[in-house]
Amino acid sequence: MTLSPSEAVAQLTTLLGADAVIGEAAQMGSYLKEPRKRFHQQAAAVVRPGSVQQVQAVVCWAAENRVGLVPQGGNTGLVGAQVPMRGDEVIVSLARLDRIRHMDVAAGTMTAEAGVILEQAHKAAEAENTIFPLWLASQGSARIGGLLSSNAGGVNVLAYGNARELTMGVEAVLADGRLYQGLNSLKKDNTGYDLKDLLVGAEGTLGIITAATLRIFPKPADYETALVNIAGPEAALDLFQLMRERIGSRLNAFEIIPAIGLDMQLRHGMLDRDPTAGPSPWYALIEVSRMAGGPEGTLLAAVETAFGAGMIDNAVLAESLADRTRMWAFREQMSEVQSKEGASIKHDVSVPIAAVPQLIAEGSAAAMRLVPGIRPVPFGHMGDGNIHFNFSQPVGADSKSFMAEADERIHEAIYDIVLRLGGSVSAEHGIGQLKVDLLRQVKDPVALDMMRAIKTALDPLGILNPGKMLG
Incomplete structure (x- = not known):
């Protein structure tokens, strides 16, 4: 950056107006604090353009002055792509382009x-x-x-x-x-x-x-939602295959959740009551859409078939919107509840669907060998092979010590298994600044060369989200 922060703020204020520029560090807090609190860099300024033309004006100004720009939406990203990496960038909030x-x-x-x-x-x-x-x-x-x-x-x-x-x-x-x-x-x-x-x-x-x-x-006329007791990921795979055969493209979601996730949420009062049919080592959350004029009871019939085949031993179907909301809250609160249990090592990974049980079994065993008492909390999108393979600290452990001693070793063990199974180290959260070094290690060198060539062609000055993804 060729300008001082005060010069940048002054020029941006002239360009966009005072209401569209935040130059005081104390007022930038919500733009700098990302959800996982892993990245802690300041910004030279935050701009809030109110039109596409103003976005263009900011980019032209940045190119002229060699200023890095960090585009930001709702600041909900989990890999740090939306927050500064060097401390001298300008955050471009798109919040006002909201039509x-x-x-x-x-x-x-x-x-x-x-x-x-x-x-x-x-x-x-x-x-x-x-x-x-x-x-x-x-x-x-x-x-x-x-x-x-x-x-x-x-x-x-x-x-x-x-x-x-x-x-x-x-x-x-x-x-x-x-x-x-x-x-x-x-x-x-x-x-x-x-x-x-x-x-x-x-x-x-x-x-x-x-x-x-x-x-x-x-819009579907209705949804059929069930929370099913299953023995484990192997049983989930068999059940998923049955559901896909019986329901086809109307199978919206097939999520798996371990019992530890239910225990945590009940312990911290995050569910008003247990949404399941009873104790089970694992649960599958299944949802089917029904279009107008379509048959009712499709999911119920499929669940009954699964009972008959011995794939499941209990299940509960949502009988009201409140039931459906509670079932989905059980799934959606899985990330939040882990923060209440102390430190958590997290992985957003994917493998071929058939390899999900092997990933969970081998990954859990590897982590428990490395850190006795560690608590595996794998959950997520069984239907597309994307598992959020998380590990909560041992009960009573010191959070900082746990992360310092276990974080790198657990990551290495899980990523080794994922890659051996033909998977991806970033399924849906992206690369950002969290996984830049990891991408260099695992990506095909030819693919990296192609990506760098595209970046150089479209952003020769390197002003767009500098340091992210490719470093």
Whole structure:
């Protein structure tokens, strides 16, 4: 950066107006404090542009002055892509770009600006009797731009795909200030490279997404939801295969949760009552959508078949919206409750679905050999092979000592198993600054060369989210 922070603030204030610039460190707190509290760098300033043209003006200014820019949505990311890495960057908050520009129910699309909160996108779709099916725990604060930049997943990937598959087109400001206008809604377009797919998942390193054309779907008439007692991941795999055969594309979600997750939530009062059918070593949360005129009881029939085949020994089906909400709270609170149990070592990994049981068995055993008393808490998206393989500290352990002694060793053990099973070390959270070194270790060298070439071509000055993803 060629300017002092005070000079940067003064110039940005002239460019955007005082209301759009935060220059006092004491007022930047909410923009700097990411959810896991792992990264603690200051910023030279925070800017809050109110239009796409203002975003372009900021990028042009940054290019002229060699200032790094950190695009930020709702600041819910878990790998530090949305917060400063060096301390002299300017955070570009897209929060004020928060309009739903267009709804086209016939075409099945919604055009939303980057600052639209996911929950607002849900409500806009529901007002037209449709759904935008990207659904995750932080939907009350996560914003569209950040979700697309990290290629967010969530619990409906099984039926609808991740953020990239839900995006038909994007609008983005490039590193030289030009505007890429790719907001088309065409299902077929073979006129060259798919630039939309390049920008989605790039974590703001290739362009700043300002708006997107998103896919929306007819709203289901109802949902059938069940919480099923299972013996373990092997049984979950068999049950998942049965559900897929019986239900097909209407199987929205298949999540697995260990008993320790229920014990933790009940101990900390996070559930008003036990949502399960009774004690079990593991649980599967299964949800099916029913379209208007479609048959009722599809999930019940499939559960009964599983009973008959000896795959499960107990289950409870949601009989009300309150039941469904409680079941999903059990799943969605899994990350939060671990923070109440002390330090936690976390992995967002994926393997081929058939390898999930082996991953959990081998990974749990390896961690317990390394740290006696450690508590494995693997849970998540069995239906797409994405497991949040977390480990809570031993009961009574000192949190700082646990992390200092165990963090690196546990990561190494789990990633070794994941890679041996043909998996990925980042399933849905991204690379950010947390996994830059890890990416260099595990990514194919040719793929890394291609990524660096693209970065150099689109951002030759390196001003877009410097240091993230590729370092």
